[in-house]
Amino acid sequence: MSDAQSVEADGSASEEVPLSGADIEPDEEKPLVVENLRKTFGGIVAVDDVSFDVEAGTITGLIGPNGAGKSTTFNCITGALKPDSGTVRFQGEDITGLRPDVVANRGLVRTFQIARALDEMTVLENLMLSPKAQLGEKMWRSVFPVARGEVIAQEKELREQVWETLEFFEIDHLAEEYAGNLSGGQQKLLEMSRAMMTEPDMLLLDEPMAGVNPTLEEKLLERIHDLREQGYTFLLVEHDMDVIMENCERVIVMHQGTVLADGTPAEIRADEQVIEAYLGENI
Amino acid sequence: MSDDRSGGLKGQLWETIEKSDLRIVVFTLGFVYILFAVLIVLEQGASLDTVNPIVGAWRQITFLAAAYGILALALNLQWGYAGMFNIGIAGFMAVGVYTMALLSTSPDAVSGMGLGLPLWVGIPAGMLAAALVGLLAAIPALRLRADYLAIVTLGLSEIIRLTAGSRDISQWTEEHLNFATGGGSGISLPDRPTDPIFETATGEALIDLFVIEVAGEEFELVSSSIVQRFTWVVVMLIVMLGVYWLLLRIGYSPFGRVLQAIREDELVAQSLGKDTRWFKIKIFMVGCALMGLGGILWQGSQGFTSPNDFEPVLTFYVFIALIIGGSGSNTGSVVGAILFVGLLFEAPRRVGSVIDARVGLDGAPGTFRGAVEGLTSLEIMPLLAYTLDNLAPLQFVLLGVVLVVLVQRRPQGVLGHRTETAAAADLTKRSPRGENNE
Numbered sequence: 001m002s003d004a005q006s007v008e009a010d011g012s013a014s015e016e017v018p019l020s021g022a023d024i025e026p027d028e029e030k031p032l033v034v035e036n037l038r039k040t041f042g043g044i045v046a047v048d049d050v051s052f053d054v055e056a057g058t059i060t061g062l063i064g065p066n067g068a069g070k071s072t073t074f075n076c077i078t079g080a081l082k083p084d085s086g087t088v089r090f091q092g093e094d095i096t097g098l099r100p101d102v103v104a105n106r107g108l109v110r111t112f113q114i115a116r117a118l119d120e121m122t123v124l125e126n127l128m129l130s131p132k133a134q135l136g137e138k139m140w141r142s143v144f145p146v147a148r149g150e151v152i153a154q155e156k157e158l159r160e161q162v163w164e165t166l167e168f169f170e171i172d173h174l175a176e177e178y179a180g181n182l183s184g185g186q187q188k189l190l191e192m193s194r195a196m197m198t199e200p201d202m203l204l205l206d207e208p209m210a211g212v213n214p215t216l217e218e219k220l221l222e223r224i225h226d227l228r229e230q231g232y233t234f235l236l237v238e239h240d241m242d243v244i245m246e247n248c249e250r251v252i253v254m255h256q257g258t259v260l261a262d263g264t265p266a267e268i269r270a271d272e273q274v275i276e277a278y279l280g281e282n283i
Numbered sequence: 284m285s286d287d288r289s290g291g292l293k294g295q296l297w298e299t300i301e302k303s304d305l306r307i308v309v310f311t312l313g314f315v316y317i318l319f320a321v322l323i324v325l326e327q328g329a330s331l332d333t334v335n336p337i338v339g340a341w342r343q344i345t346f347l348a349a350a351y352g353i354l355a356l357a358l359n360l361q362w363g364y365a366g367m368f369n370i371g372i373a374g375f376m377a378v379g380v381y382t383m384a385l386l387s388t389s390p391d392a393v394s395g396m397g398l399g400l401p402l403w404v405g406i407p408a409g410m411l412a413a414a415l416v417g418l419l420a421a422i423p424a425l426r427l428r429a430d431y432l433a434i435v436t437l438g439l440s441e442i443i444r445l446t447a448g449s450r451d452i453s454q455w456t457e458e459h460l461n462f463a464t465g466g467g468s469g470i471s472l473p474d475r476p477t478d479p480i481f482e483t484a485t486g487e488a489l490i491d492l493f494v495i496e497v498a499g500e501e502f503e504l505v506s507s508s509i510v511q512r513f514t515w516v517v518v519m520l521i522v523m524l525g526v527y528w529l530l531l532r533i534g535y536s537p538f539g540r541v542l543q544a545i546r547e548d549e550l551v552a553q554s555l556g557k558d559t560r561w562f563k564i565k566i567f568m569v570g571c572a573l574m575g576l577g578g579i580l581w582q583g584s585q586g587f588t589s590p591n592d593f594e595p596v597l598t599f600y601v602f603i604a605l606i607i608g609g610s611g612s613n614t615g616s617v618v619g620a621i622l623f624v625g626l627l628f629e630a631p632r633r634v635g636s637v638i639d640a641r642v643g644l645d646g647a648p649g650t651f652r653g654a655v656e657g658l659t660s661l662e663i664m665p666l667l668a669y670t671l672d673n674l675a676p677l678q679f680v681l682l683g684v685v686l687v688v689l690v691q692r693r694p695q696g697v698l699g700h701r702t703e704t705a706a707a708a709d710l711t712k713r714s715p716r717g718e719n720n721e
Contacts, residue, residue, distance in 0.1 A: 104554055118547040125543070125704070143529065148536075152708050163713055175711065
């Protein structure tokens, strides 16, 4: 891996002192850069001065015990929550506090911890929703005769993409099913394929393996690796240590709202603080 | 509500009907028509004289069904598609009707005062005004949770009704702006645009269609006033069809897909890059414009309107119609409107007069106590008479019971789970391979 990574690993291993902003230059190699992020709810500090970055074309894991602030960090990055302070940069641009749809349109797309399929819509409709700037999202185009012809033509093109994506994720047999009838694991696959249909540059997956049976989990991981090889970048929030350790090039450990450690799986395994935070859990 | 599903018409017949949406609507309307024909024959006996009241009842039902149909479709757009909880329907109707009235009523009307502009100015302006008031309601509510939209719209609809009823405002505008709402005494409205037809030969020919010869004398099967008013109902049905078409276009499109996603989970729609605010504002405005139109065609077609025509209960009637039919389904909206008007709104009164005519109940007790007292000596007549005497308030009880039963037993409405497909093309079909290679 690059030198940048070892520098950061050293930095985080040294003390609880978070990475100083100066270390992190907006860089094409680092699509996502989070600096000094802070979010409080009333008196509770959920995210306290968190800084990290994600390198292009990698699978980076974000782990930590319950209440470590992983999901809050996620929500602050994607615009579901507005951070109190700190900055989030995506592909060199400041996206701090932007609305979720703006963040998504920049190419940073997320999935949810508890799968949020659109239950009363079919799997096909779920995926058709995703593509950006569809002609027919303008009401007048959908209504007036000639313009509608163009909309229908585009729908037919997108339909092909949707079927290909469904085949890639191996859920094409469920295409006409209402999303609400899918199992939890299938919904996770649906969510990811739906996110892929937006043609993102980077995917933030919030516990993609939660509630997924081992067979589907393997399938899901395979897809993630396939996609990484195609050049996509992943940030993965995960509870399951084994998944993170086996699949991520780099791991960021959060604990009580701060970044506790940041490094390769091997470095994290050896990190005293991490072991302490997980209280003897076998990493 | 599912009598028409199982009432002797099982199996194949229902299947054929269920295949086409038009057939469902026609069948439902036919069912209600037959029901009323039977009730009127029971009340007045079968003779040629009964034709006129039967057609009159049909006209009344179709008129209200078309009005509620348009309103239910508009509500379906907002609530069924996008999940926007608008309980100010009466208010948006009032804005439409009053704007049309202020523009198109003649300056020397009996009550109120308008600018006397033609209807083709008044009606679109009424719709536009309703849309703009909708925008006003939606903007602050968008920042808040869905429930707040409900509170805002309910409050707004009452403000509109009270404003229309204000004598002071009416006097002030009359002095300064040359139009006036007429306050509590209401405003006169322009004539129905279909009425002039009956001053021409075509209109007279139309009326003559219903004049037959019986024993050498001319007999008016259906009175000319009913024919005249039924013609307006036909216009309303055509408009309803247009609204239905518009909704299909909106629903079966990427735009409609985003609306459905907003209804299901707004954060998901946002996380996929949809600026949900604009989708919601647009659809809310279109829905409100259609409510304005519905108001104009309905309350605006009766020659006169006053704030009393826009009580909040009207809003709930529209909700009941949509819930009966099945929220989310366009055909359901129309079917719900027919069933609501036919079975819940008009039928009780009709059944009341049948019982009255058949049993002949006189001297209904004045109090509920008087009504139930007889029960101790097993006399149900006082209770029956009391019930018939108080049919209007008891109708509310009926509506409440039906709503509770429906929400508990069949929350998806008569037509069941029939969410419209959210795409402009058939998604299940795939083009042959190679055809779409960029």
